[in-house]
Amino acid sequence: MSKRTKFMAANWKMNMPADASDIISAAGEAAADSGCEAVICAPFVYLSEVATLCKNTGVSFGAQNCHEKPAGAYTGEISAPMLADIGAEYVILGHSERRAYFGESDALINSKLGAALAAGLKVILCVGETLEEREAGKTCDVTRAALLGALDGIDGGEFANIVLAYEPVWAIGTGKTASAEQANEVCKDLRDALRERYGDAADDTRVLYGGSMNEKNVAELLAAGDIDGGLIGSAALDAQKFAAVIRAARP
Numbered sequence: 001m002s003k004r005t006k007f008m009a010a011n012w013k014m015n016m017p018a019d020a021s022d023i024i025s026a027a028g029e030a031a032a033d034s035g036c037e038a039v040i041c042a043p044f045v046y047l048s049e050v051a052t053l054c055k056n057t058g059v060s061f062g063a064q065n066c067h068e069k070p071a072g073a074y075t076g077e078i079s080a081p082m083l084a085d086i087g088a089e090y091v092i093l094g095h096s097e098r099r100a101y102f103g104e105s106d107a108l109i110n111s112k113l114g115a116a117l118a119a120g121l122k123v124i125l126c127v128g129e130t131l132e133e134r135e136a137g138k139t140c141d142v143t144r145a146a147l148l149g150a151l152d153g154i155d156g157g158e159f160a161n162i163v164l165a166y167e168p169v170w171a172i173g174t175g176k177t178a179s180a181e182q183a184n185e186v187c188k189d190l191r192d193a194l195r196e197r198y199g200d201a202a203d204d205t206r207v208l209y210g211g212s213m214n215e216k217n218v219a220e221l222l223a224a225g226d227i228d229g230g231l232i233g234s235a236a237l238d239a240q241k242f243a244a245v246i247r248a249a250r251p
């Protein structure tokens, strides 16, 4: 029997919802009901505000990126120790929007991952294929390569602080969701890749699905077996929808 607690993370991207306080308190109540872990990943400048809003709600918070160096002459950047300093628990790394719009490579993501873990942060590591890659039958090759590239040099102990997110690029922000079968197949393959590398510890790793997950499709995705939660964009900007997604994680 797996020890994997269900996990639902909001990725607010470059948005700060006016009703952030309502979203966080609704998420906290829903998470208490369903026994799920809930996390809000907010833009850097609002993290302190989100930290205050999360107090006593049971909801934790994190960032959506960090720099790979701890400090120094990197104008405009934010480091992992800075995030830890303000109490952030998580950081999202390897999101496809960062790969596509900011040119982040597996090697850079690997450096950021090392920096985040060294600072005591937990990492939500994202991998996913484009539509062209899926249609060419390369989905699992692409997701495995991104996973193993990001984890290069990361040992079994550190690996316990990573949550994985399978996010097909074609499903993000498009309203198109991978079917439960498609999503589960890749989540299972990622866990198999982890098992080959880290042994049975892989059975304790949460593997999330992300890409237009919402209150309507969440139950079917979670029922598939290898999907332990979600990384949620649009639906996490709405208090009712996000709470409903979290409630669906009840065992």
Ligand code: PGA
Pocket (backbone or CB within 6 Å): 011, 167, 171, 172, 173, 174, 175, 210, 211, 212, 213, 231, 232, 233, 234, 235
């Ligand atoms: P979406 O975003 O739920 O709006 O598709 C998910 C993500 O990008 O993490």
